[in-house]
Amino acid sequence: MEDIPGPAPRADGGAGAVAAAGGLHAYQLRLHATYGPLVRFQLPGAQRAVSVADPVLLEATAHLDKRPERLFAFLEPFFEAGNLQVLPASEHTPWRRVLLSVLAGRPSHERHFARFTELATELADHWEQQGGTGRPVALQKDLTTLSLRMIGVYALGGEAGDPQAAVAAFEEVLTEYLGRLYRVPAPGGQGDQGGPGDQERAVRAREALALLRGMVDRVVAAHRSGGRTDRSDLIGALVEAGERPARIRDTVMMTMLAAHHTTGVAVSWTLHLLGRHPEVAERVTAELDRVLGDRAAPAYADLRRLPYLEMVLKEAMRLFPPGPYGARETTAPLRLGAHEIPAGTTVFYPFWALHMNPAYWPDPERFLPERFAPDEVARRPRLAYVPFGLGPRSCEGAALAMAEAELVLAVLLKRLRLQPVPGHEVTPVERFVLWAADDIRMTVGPRTPA
Template identity: 65%
Template sequence: MRDIPGPPAQSDGGLSAIADAGGLHTYQLHLHETYGPLVRFQLPGASSAISVADPVLLEATAATNKRPDKLFEFLAPLCEAGNLQTLPADEHAPFRRALLSVLAGRPSHEAHFPAFTTLATDLADRWAGHAGPVALQQDLSELSLRMICQYALGGGIDDPSRVVSAFETVLTVYLGRLYKHEDDLERAGRALAYLREVVDGVLAADGSELVTALVKAGLSPARVRDSVLMIMLAAHHTTGVAVSWTLHLLSRHPAHAVRVTEEVDAVLGDRPTPSYADLRRLPYLEMALKESMRLYPPGPYGARETTEDLTLAGHPIPAGTTIFYPFWAIHLNPAYWPDPLTFLPDRFTPAEQAKRPRYAYVPFGLGPRNCEGASLAMIEAELVLAVLLKRFHFDPVAHHPVTPVERFVLWAEHDIHMHLTARHAA
């Protein structure tokens, strides 16, 4: 792989280069801007790694079903029965089928839609009575957490704010260890113990569709517990963050915001909330959401490990190589996204989408380990956006920095603060 372009080797395994770039997510942008769509680089936790930012090359690796153990080691503390993120393919397949049976069913989505609408409306009512700006990511992540518990886990939780904060503590500390950062492991341990208490409470609730499916798939009680914890982590982060970035971008692009709100008003009329069927009648809202996930993909990267030799762009890639998927860099590749930093929802008309390769847009990952909850996340996000944009006009707080940082998802470092102006009462 030495003939693949890339930066000079560093004695610290690339840690200083990642730190100097402001994190792995921004380092990937720099690598691909400098060296092209296929880059050889040093990655903590990988003996050899290449990064692929071209969708055509990605397709050659899409069927790979092994995640690098070392790279996902930071999630191991959340899993007492083996790291769910690195399960071998034969163990992962029945687990995935069980998740899809619950999370990907449209009849189930429609059945839960009224409960989701109530939760979204409750948040809008709370915001309507709130004095001063709101913190989007915190509140929307809590809402997403309530939704996944309502949908798949059989009930609610008492203190979603504390759960969101505990997840952030666990991820910040354990992800930091991958980059040799010293942090408070005792604090992370307390947060993790609290999360496990919450999961035990969820598992004690009746009517959990997801737990039933996992048990039928043959998962042990310990692995069921781990699965619930990981699903709570993934589901609340991705949906809440995606909605937050969409509102952030619309607030800074008034013409697009007007188009979305006019569409929402036309479809909903005097109703404060959409029906499940209404979502199909909100194409511009969906396009704005997709474009926001292009510019700020909730998961900024993924990775696989080759289990056999392969060839990419004429370069031999040996088995055991870490293939890094820099989703953010893929989404900003100017060969497929002209003027890539500009927010343009019309990139996602059916005609425009048909012009691009399949893997030019991968907000939920790709291949046999992509996100099982992708369709559910889109429904939740579109519903929440419709409810909030019907009720409020969003204005950014002046001089408040909005800086993307890697916290397992692409998070805004100091949250995203907004002033709200009422448009329509509930």
């Protein structure tokens, strides 16, 4: 591995370099811009690591089915029966099969589509009313709440108590435990490990985790009393598969965590980009008017008749991936191009850097939905675009997330006109996903169809 380019070793194991870059997402962009598509680097939680931002090289890793345990240790507080992100293949494969049977099936998507539409319409009503007061809306706050409500209705048997409180609690816990992994303590002052600031954050994280666990227990208890049995019932499917209660609670927690991030953040960044590219927004709304006519929302079958909307969403997820990185661990030597990677190496998937690779995405920082026209897609390697990961550990809810996001975008854009708030700066920051530091604030008004 020594012949792979990369930065000089650091005594802190790389944590300082990550912190100096503003997070792991930005650090990966810097690494690959400096050293090329394959980089050897230090990563807290990994003794040996290589980062792969080339889709052809990624093909050689797509079969890997082991995640590095230390790298995902920050998620352990969410789980009681073991970290679901690092289950061995013998446990992960049957568990994943249950999740896919619920989350990936088109019939179950169709069964819940009417309720999804009601929830999206409620948000459009709220935004229109708020727009009438002259106050801007906070996209990420409202859309992550909507996403959590949707996954509650879809797979958990009902809404998860107070969705806004749940979203805030997830952020509190993730910020604390990610900070423990990557933060470099400064000597003296409140930023020290064990100092007053850390103690206060730890207390808030414990309180947030207790809130989430109580919420999950109420979801599971309500499900038992309701006795749901349809095929889109995740808890019921896990019970039928023989999973123990603690594993079921852990799966509910993970589903809530993953689902509210994916859809809400993807839709937020899409609306942000459309607000800054009105010519693209006009083309999207023209397609919606043409396909939907006077209808305020699409039917499930209409989604396939909205190809430009899908292209816009995909381009937004290229620029701001819902899951910005992944990782696997080699269990045997692996050949990556001209390099031999030993067993026990962390193979890092920097999705953001991969999506910004100029060899496959010319002028990569430009927002250009036409990149996802069928002929353009056919010219690229299949792993040039991996917003939901790859291989046997990819996101089980990818198909559901896309259907939800396209529906929400269609409902909001058909009815409302969203514009950036003058002077409001939108800055991506690392909060497990690519979040906006001070949310994404936009003004909202009614839209008159062309």
